[in-house]
Amino acid sequence: MKAVHFGAGNIGRGFVGVLLHEGGYEVVFSDVAAPLVEALNSADSYTVREVGEGGEDRTITGFRALNSAENPEAVAQEVAEAQVVTTAVGPTVLKFIAQHIMDGLRLRSADLQPLQIMACENAVGATDTLRSEMERIAGAQWSELRSKAVFANTAVDRIVPGQPAGTGIDVTVEPFYEWAIESVPFGESRPHIPGAHFVKDLGPYIERKLFTVNTGHATAAYLGSAAGHTTIAAALGDQQVAAGVQAALEETSALLVAKHGLSVLEMADYRETILERFRNPSLPDTTTRVGRQPLRKLSRHERFIGPASQAAERGLEVAGLLTAIGAALRFDVPEDEESAQLKRRLSEVASGSLTAADFTAQVTGLDEEHPLFPRVCSTVVSSAG
Numbered sequence: 001m002k003a004v005h006f007g008a009g010n011i012g013r014g015f016v017g018v019l020l021h022e023g024g025y026e027v028v029f030s031d032v033a034a035p036l037v038e039a040l041n042s043a044d045s046y047t048v049r050e051v052g053e054g055g056e057d058r059t060i061t062g063f064r065a066l067n068s069a070e071n072p073e074a075v076a077q078e079v080a081e082a083q084v085v086t087t088a089v090g091p092t093v094l095k096f097i098a099q100h101i102m103d104g105l106r107l108r109s110a111d112l113q114p115l116q117i118m119a120c121e122n123a124v125g126a127t128d129t130l131r132s133e134m135e136r137i138a139g140a141q142w143s144e145l146r147s148k149a150v151f152a153n154t155a156v157d158r159i160v161p162g163q164p165a166g167t168g169i170d171v172t173v174e175p176f177y178e179w180a181i182e183s184v185p186f187g188e189s190r191p192h193i194p195g196a197h198f199v200k201d202l203g204p205y206i207e208r209k210l211f212t213v214n215t216g217h218a219t220a221a222y223l224g225s226a227a228g229h230t231t232i233a234a235a236l237g238d239q240q241v242a243a244g245v246q247a248a249l250e251e252t253s254a255l256l257v258a259k260h261g262l263s264v265l266e267m268a269d270y271r272e273t274i275l276e277r278f279r280n281p282s283l284p285d286t287t288t289r290v291g292r293q294p295l296r297k298l299s300r301h302e303r304f305i306g307p308a309s310q311a312a313e314r315g316l317e318v319a320g321l322l323t324a325i326g327a328a329l330r331f332d333v334p335e336d337e338e339s340a341q342l343k344r345r346l347s348e349v350a351s352g353s354l355t356a357a358d359f360t361a362q363v364t365g366l367d368e369e370h371p372l373f374p375r376v377c378s379t380v381v382s383s384a385g
């Protein structure tokens with residue numbers, strides 16, 4: 001069995017690749033970083049080092065790598081013959097991956113079982129986004145190609161920090177992991193991934209994950225960074241930051257309880273487990289990594305505006321989330337392109353060349369009529385001033 005995995009970065013090598021390997025797949029990594037592709041091809045194995053309580057070292061073998069920028073034809077050929085395709089490249093990169101998968105489907109024999117495609121990104125409906133991009137590229141050809149693939153959304157959870165320079169292709173990760181996959185699209189022929197669990201309705205899983213793990217993580221990163229902390233563990237050690245994270249998460253939990261019928265107690269346990277994971281002193285995770293791409297994180301269906309908008313629609317509390325949004329607006333990391341762009345646009349608000357309302361609409365995608373809009377707009381005004 002063969003799986004083609006796009007994105008041989010932290011979560012690709014440290015999680016998705018591991019579970020595919022343990023499921024018996026040969027993993028063909030596809031990436032655009034030439035040194036990484038070379039390093040993978042010159043090694044027979046790499047080590048995934050789980051740090052923290054209960055952690056073990058795992059040795060991963062049975063992989064190869066291809067450079068999709070230099071050798072797209074070879075990537076298409078691998079896709080044509082594979083059973084599974086996964087991605088972990090970042091939601092904004094999916095549109096580039098779509099072309100490679102389409103090229104593979106064109107070469108794929110109609111006699112093979114449909115290719116099983118799963119995007120493993122932090123976003124609601126990432127696989128749907130990938131499929132839409134593929135449909136757009138295929139145009140009229142889609143009707144003849146669509147039967148060659150099945151698409152399932154997933155929710156992946158494991159904290160994999162940036163890896164220090166000089167550690168090669170080995171990856172340091174936390175021991176915890178969870179991979180929930182929509183079951184219905186596969187019928188009786190699910191991919192063989194014993195480490196994952198298949199669920200009928202992914203909605204509650206992805207929202208619980210994104211609006212708790214990722215909302216809490218990003219809140220710790222933005223409040224922590226504003227307080228001068230460089231690591232997530234240190235940020236959580238700061239009582240004011242911890243209180244800010246707690247406040248935001250109590251609000252997202254209230255939404256998840258109201259929307260998905262999750263129990264209050266279950267959510268309290270889930271939050272506690274997550275905070276314990278964030279505090280893992282052996283995990284060298286930084287506020288810069290966790291806060292990366294603040295414009296993406298402030299967009300309409302993401303970890304702040306997503307839950308805050310739904311909470312506001314239900315008349316639930318959002319003050320903690322607004323504080324986190326304020327800190328996100330002030331996230332100042334010059335080497336992060338989105339942070340630099342955010343800073344430039346906020347300075348336009350300060351100088352009066354952009355209105356706070358236009359800024360709010362453009363960055364968050366909220367409608368002016370939405371009940372959350374005026375509150376985010378005031379947060380923008382205070383952050384710009």
Ligand SMILES: NC(=O)c1ccc[n+]([C@@H]2O[C@H](COP(=O)([O-])OP(=O)(O)OC[C@H]3O[C@@H](n4cnc5c(N)ncnc54)[C@H](O)[C@@H]3O)[C@@H](O)[C@H]2O)c1
Binds near residue numbers: 008090121122160
């Ligand atoms: N790191 C985590 O803790 C974690 C956990 C769960 C989900 N995720 C999600 O997984 C995705 C990847 O995150 P990451 O932390 O591994 O990032 P990363 O930067 O470590 O890895 C991304 C990889 O994608 C490659 N890439 C970029 N453009 C590409 C292209 N056009 N074709 C092929 N490869 C390309 C990069 O070279 C890089 O190796 C994101 O959506 C992230 O939200 C990350």
Ligand SMILES: O=P(O)(O)OC[C@@H](O)[C@@H](O)[C@H](O)[C@H](O)CO
Binds near residue numbers: 217290
């Ligand atoms: O990957 P991002 O930028 O969407 O979010 C940063 C972190 O919160 C994220 O990578 C977590 O470590 C991960 O989602 C844990 O499962």
